[in-house]
Amino acid sequence: MRILIIEDDRRTSEYVVKGLSEAGHLAEALADGRDALVHATHTPYDVLVVDRMLPGLDGLSLVRALRASGVQTPAIFLTSIGGVDDRVDGLEAGGDDYLVKPFAFSELLARVNALGRRPAVQAEKTVLRVADLELDMARRTVKRGGQKIDLQPREFTLLEVLMRNEGRVVTRTMLLERVWDFHFDPKTSVVETHISRLRAKIDKPFEVALLHTVRSTGYSIHAPL
Amino acid sequence: MRILIIEDDRRTSEYVVKGLSEAGHLAEALADGRDALVHATHTPYDVLVVDRMLPGLDGLSLVRALRASGVQTPAIFLTSIGGVDDRVDGLEAGGDDYLVKPFAFSELLARVNALGRRPAVQAEKTVLRVADLELDMARRTVKRGGQKIDLQPREFTLLEVLMRNEGRVVTRTMLLERVWDFHFDPKTSVVETHISRLRAKIDKPFEVALLHTVRSTGYSIHAPL
């Protein structure tokens, strides 16, 4: 299992990396919150172990930022801040578990394993679903109400990004970045064009629309109401 | 958060301004180093994003000059010069962070948020609340007492600015700047018009009003009492 430890205390992080490695996992450590944000976004880890107090970007904000950008990797907070409210904050920020220092390594291992197993659920999550629309990452297929729909690659990625952010508005800028890997505004209507084509396939032939435009901002996909 | 981008490549700067604005910040751009020196000295920005290669005055000298004159505004260098030594130069000149082009917008956003003294939390927090009125930035939705309310984009931004300043009076000038990006008085009643419309939606249908007029000054939103 691939695990990222974000912890600025060198001793702790080495200890944890060593322990997890011995248990057969692939563990890496980072000390800075901002670096971690980048890595965790671009690399498919199975579990994150996050210290709350970090240089660069604190752990809470880190996890919040990850969740906000659609990264669902399970995260365990590992910290000396252990009050009830702190736990609540941690979980509300999108953490999955909370372990207070000092901790027993065996307990950390157990929890990491437990969380890592969950991706079994997430691994099946190659299928994204919004209302009666489903997108199968593995098969690269899309269906709506059992009806198979053919999408072109761009359209597929576009839909994927939208579905991963169900309910949230995805701005044009975000789309350009995630779907096109453009880091500037092309000043043309690429996005609109593809949205239009996508719509024609996933919404037009059906009763209710799932893909909504949010004028002056972007688009959002979500079940009716 | 108030952010100044100093970048001579038009495309990049427009892109960054747009992205940051979408993320709820107040972003402005300048292309010339000398202009930037003047502005950054006289205006209280929260973060500066500085290209290294600039006409007028290069980025390194710009930041050095600012620091020399006592301006402590955090600065992120944004540039294609990315060697280790260059990073060191940047940080020694008084920069706080260093991002190499091409860059992912989401990373820039994360770093900008991290640098802004009020850490990421503010930008990542997607739900603003005042009494029973809530505004969800990510979903672009507004509810009062569980009741969904449809707002037009302008109205939405207007409400957002007001809610971010809960309890404080927001002057007309501030509204013109943050909502309309007007840096002068349009001599018309744009603000009043939109306040009126906003009121009709968020206050009129309910018992108590949250949005209050402060005569001859501006408006303020806050819970009753």
Add this chain to the structure above:
DNA sequence: GGGACCCCATGCGTATTCTCATCATCGAAG
């Protein structure tokens, strides 16, 4: 060389915003 796919330019229809004129309200002064 042919096909699939993707990007761009264009024109159109409409949602949204602005302007302007009028009306209401407020507060100070008489």
Add this chain to the structure above:
DNA sequence: CTTCGATGATGAGAATACGCATGGGGTCCC
């Protein structure tokens, strides 16, 4: 308490910006 000037509210129409659809041409790959 009334009046008057200043300030704010409101509604309707005009102006605008925005998003949508569509076809053509370019490019890449088979």
